[in-house]
Amino acid sequence: MAEAAIDFTGIVVSRQNFREHDALVRFLTSQYGFKTFIARGLKRPKAKLAGVTLPFTLGDYVGVVRAAGLSQLRTAKGTQLFRQPMENIVTNAYATYIFDLIRAAFPEGQAIPRWYDIGKAVLLGMDRGLDPAILANIVEIQLLPAFGVAPQLRVCAICGRDDRPMDYSEGAGGLICNRHWAQEPYRFHASAKAIYYLRRFSVVNINQVQSINVNVQTKAELRTIIDRIYSDTVGTYPRSKRFIDSLGQWNQDFKPLKPRNASNGEQSK
Structure with a gap:
């Protein structure tokens, strides 16, 4: 059974490469504290998540949040990048x-x-x-x-x-x-x-x-x-x-x- 994605609000605090096309994005979230998400395909050209997962971006996101292990980032609803x-x-x-x-x-x-x-x-x-x-x-x-x-x-x-x-x-x-x-x-x-x-x-x-x-x-x-x-x-x-x-x-x-x-x-x- 597929895991349900939920909305969360967070600040991107770091991003690092993970495997060939993916990346790990760490958030400080308002609901769950620090959480690390795998963003699949983030390193591919024109990846939709690339511009909304830069460090020090604040936004509303959608993802599968897991109690243990890596969570999974799906999309962003609205973000603000601090200049x-x-x-x-x-x-x-x-x-x-x-x-x-x-x-x-x-x-x-x-x-x-x-x-x-x-x-x-x-x-x-x-x-x-x-x-x-x-x-x-x-x-x-x-x-x-x-x-x-x-x-x-x-x-x-x-x-x-x-x-x-x-x-x-x-x-x-x-x-x-x-x-x-x-x-x-x-x-x-x-x-x-x-x-x-x-x-x-x-x-x-x-x-x-x-x-x-x-x-x-x-x-x-x-x-x-x-x-x-x-x-x-x-x-x-x-x-x-x-x-x-x-x-x-x-x-x-x-x-x-x-x-x-x-x-x-x-x-x-």
């Missing part, structure tokens, strides 16, 4: 890294509707010209609990105060106020600006971010701090992170393509 991740090498690198990191946190087939929404919001923000490095920082911080790490980033982890200068301490499990700095010789000695952004990143809704203006020095410090948190507590990074690291100063001086809706008054830097 910035496709045409800007820095944005592409960060988009790839963000979805790789989400995938590292959750097994294939686990429904993660919140992270589907965040992934979609990230791509929409990138298409408006928002700085992908800061969008990645927000995802990294908010994803920590999924890796079993939940640093205290709202108040002092020791006394609960939130009205004094703060620093980050892995030993204390998050932020500590200056009353306790002498007790933590391995605190990060982070700047006030970096701590401010760490706290904001832990609670901000990406859908509500209208502009990003973080100077190069603070961006570099945030990258160092978050890398250290991940290295010491999570212990893993996707391979795509290595490419971002190789970009060096290029990604610190990110300049987006002209946003499609530049006339609406939003700014990014």
Whole structure:
């Protein structure tokens, strides 16, 4: 008996060749989390699915969704390709890294509707010209609990105060106020600006971010701090992170393509 095809909504996060004429297309779906589909005949000339399965395409698709093994992609009903991740090498690198990191946190087939929404919001923000490095920082911080790490980033982890200068301490499990700095010789000695952004990143809704203006020095410090948190507590990074690291100063001086809706008054830097 033939398996029934169903509708699903998803974001294409990767595509790779498979056998002579086929390809594997991985989606982050709103209903089923990450799912990998075989797209038969995708590598043939004029394949109908070729243009609607490019990475960072959002759309409504039809396919056979299986609980285990490869699902099967049939057709697409309507799609939207995000321009910035496709045409800007820095944005592409960060988009790839963000979805790789989400995938590292959750097994294939686990429904993660919140992270589907965040992934979609990230791509929409990138298409408006928002700085992908800061969008990645927000995802990294908010994803920590999924890796079993939940640093205290709202108040002092020791006394609960939130009205004094703060620093980050892995030993204390998050932020500590200056009353306790002498007790933590391995605190990060982070700047006030970096701590401010760490706290904001832990609670901000990406859908509500209208502009990003973080100077190069603070961006570099945030990258160092978050890398250290991940290295010491999570212990893993996707391979795509290595490419971002190789970009060096290029990604610190990110300049987006002209946003499609530049006339609406939003700014990014």
